[in-house]
Amino acid sequence: MPVARAFRWSILAASAALALGGCMQTAGPVAYLQPHPDLDTMAYGQPYSAPQPVVVANSGGAIAALSNSFASGPVPVAYAAPMMAAPVRYDASYHLDAGDKLRVVVYGQEGLTNSYAIDAGGSITMPLIGAVPARGRTTAGLAGEIAARLRNGYIREPSVAVEIESYRPFFILGEVAAPGQYPYVPNMTVESAVAIAGGFSPRAKRDVVTVTHTEGGGAMRAVVPLGTPVSPGDTVFVGERWF
DSSP: OHHHHHHHHHHHHHHHHHHHHHHHTSOOOOOOOOOOOOHHHHHHOOOOOOOOOOOSOOOSTHHHHHHHHHHTSOOOOOOOOOOOOOOOOOOTTOOOOTTOEEEEEETTOTTTOEEEEOOTTSEEEETTTEEEEOTTOOHHHHHHHHHHHHHTTTOSSOOEEEEEEEOOOEEEEESBSSOEEEOOOTTOBHHHHHHHTTOBOTTBOOSEEEEEEEETTEEEEEEEETTOBOOTTOEEEEOBOOO
16 A cells, blocks of 8 residues: 555656646747837728837747747838029129119128118118128128228128029010010029010011120120020010011
8 A cells, every 4th residue: 555655656656747848838928029009001002111129038839939020020211301492693703783672681780681682872881880882892892801901990800701692684575475574593594584574476577586785884686596694684576577
């Protein structure tokens, strides 16, 4: 009887050891980042880009398949912001004249920083220094003249910048739909000037036009093709064809 009882206890101990061994081989817990609801997904039906899972332990089977399904999710795509086109600036050698509107900035002097139009006499009028001749000058030359006048008893070391806010208009006459005065657009040609004026009239001569350019107090007139550039203040005349 004692031998049979000892044999029974040995069988029970072996069974318990096998059960504990099976439990020891069970995979540990697995932690996953849960996807959050996305309003864009709900509204537009786009797939949610789930973060990569953080796996503590993985023993294969269903857990491995679940991990792979997360890992193979869509890859986020980065889109570059659209670049804004830089504004077109006229040549720095452009000579100012009546009708041009300027932005004058005197750094640290809010009372002097303002927009100024060149009057019919070819000058701008600023506080403290009064009328400053602008006709025929470049923007850099005018900035230097303003700084020199401010330095003469007003500001010790003035810093001045001048830029063109709007150019003086151009004129188009003759055989166009709407002759008159129009705002100048940088890089304009005779053809674009005609388009701004509504196009040619039925009697217009369409191959060449006459352009009058005024600079430095003098005028120059020439017969030019349609691709010729137009400058601020120019007058474009479209003639009438004879047949």
